[in-house]
Amino acid sequence: MTRRTDIPSKARVRAALTRLHEKATETGKRPTVLALAREFGLSNTTFRRHFPDVARDIAEAARTSTPTAVTPPSHYDLLVARNAKLKRRKRELTAHLTLAAARIQQVTLDNQRLKQQLEAATSVTRIGTHGRRPQAH
Known part of the structure; x- marks a missing residue:
């Protein structure tokens, strides 16, 4: 309708x-x-x-009507445009990097939690090696 x-x-x-x-x-x-x-x-x-x-x-x-003559951009205008484009790209990449770092932190925490659940489920006790020196044979 x-x-x-x-x-x-x-x-x-x-x-x-x-x-x-x-x-x-x-x-x-x-x-x-x-x-x-x-x-x-x-x-x-x-x-x-x-x-x-x-x-x-x-x-x-x-x-x-005839189209108006378009003057090519000056070297300065090209640099300003390029600089703006680079700044936008940097902001995008910084945002992606921040998201990736947060995701890595989340995956690390999930991994630690899953390891603890696995050890608890299988009744396995983890033997730490920190503080010990390897024995010479």
Whole structure:
């Protein structure tokens, strides 16, 4: 069963399109029909069905506009990005190491407990070798 969605007025759509164009000039990305549809909580198809002229305007603007020239990142920007990536990786590895150490501690405690249960179940007494020196023959 489909849900009933409220279709916005043409004025609201045009105002949202203007905001999308302003945002696009700031970010350098082109506005899309999907972005405009999502702003109103509509699917792409529903938006195109109710506002074909707006969808056509956006598609036409995308065809006629030239993409802005993208400048390659500077050496400094590359280093900053690499440094951030390394910091994220270090945090991940530190978290994994902490979890591994905790797991090793848990397994060690479990092993000791199981040894004690085994000795108690089989009535075996452990003879310690600490404090004794090996005898010479």
